[in-house]
Amino acid sequence: MTGVPEPPENHPDRLRWNERYRAHDGGFEPHPLSSAAAVEGLPEGPVLELACGRSGSALALAAKGRMVVAVDVSDVAMADLRKRAQDKGVAELVHCVLADASEYRPADDFALVLATRYWDPSAFTIAVGAVKPGGLLGWEALAVPGEHEGALPPWHIRHGDLAALVPEGWTVLAEELIRQGHRRFSRVLARKAGPP
Template sequence: MQKDRIRWNEKYKNKETTSVKPSKIIEQFYRLAPKGRTLDIAAGTGKNSLFLAEKGFSVDAVDISDVALKTFSRCHSRVHAICADLDTFEIPRERYSLIVNTRFLNRRLFPYIREGLVTGGILIFESYLEGTGEDYCRPSCRDYLLRDNELLHAFLSMKILFYQETKIHDQKDFCHMASLVAVKI
């Protein structure tokens, strides 16, 4: 949606520094995936895409913000930036050995994520929970927040290797996150 692109481009334009460290959960679990193609859903400024490309994966990095994608897409030959709206984006079937989704939620994608993996492929998914009213660093709109156990239930047709719901400290703030690692069987 054009409105989302403008909003996210504005955010990224004004951002002074971008994190280059990958998400902890990616560092912890990426080795479980067979080498091959990776899909980074809502890649942002590419911290996970670049890390995975360095580790030998070919990465399709999808995001609506061309400003964010421009910051990193030329940094690695194994990263393929795709500027697209995930409200309508079609994940190719049985294409990926690894799909990662961090700090982003689009429930429409749940079945397509599973279908997008090859058998034996790994999903690493971590995003914000509703948490308590005191959570600061999370989206304000409830549509973008997971309910308790929702992520676990969404992927029960896969073999769950790891699942947790926990409070995460982010600089001075905190939020609650659900984290899942699963393999397609």
């Protein structure tokens, strides 16, 4: 599924996310983007979720019979997701890949490529290229208002930029700015041209 080596144990993102997952038991709630994608309709085929963490979306999609490739840099999150998939009886459908999402190179085309609360321009480009004709891309990233001036904080994007980055020939189905407390998230759902 990938030629990307496992991130080293001292990889800064691996260390940071492992610490975070060890400190907090997270829920396994599906993300609203995965639910929205299901409503829009998906072609046949597998799902790829980048920077998935403890993904309720992967579990929900697998429960509906989808094969899901779940990619994350945290071995703690991957172990938790594997265990939860086993407990839910969908372990054969959830394939956990320990990798930095920005370095992962999928070998297949996917009906849905999903990334939530994550931003990396190279990963976005790879994700766009991994969507099969008629498939969907769902992406959510930390956001600043569109009128924000100056340098962006790490892992942030200006609201509106996700939709602007969707290639020609795609249809943006939804774009939202979500406010949760002091944080903002830019969210886009787009369909690649072609028969579903």
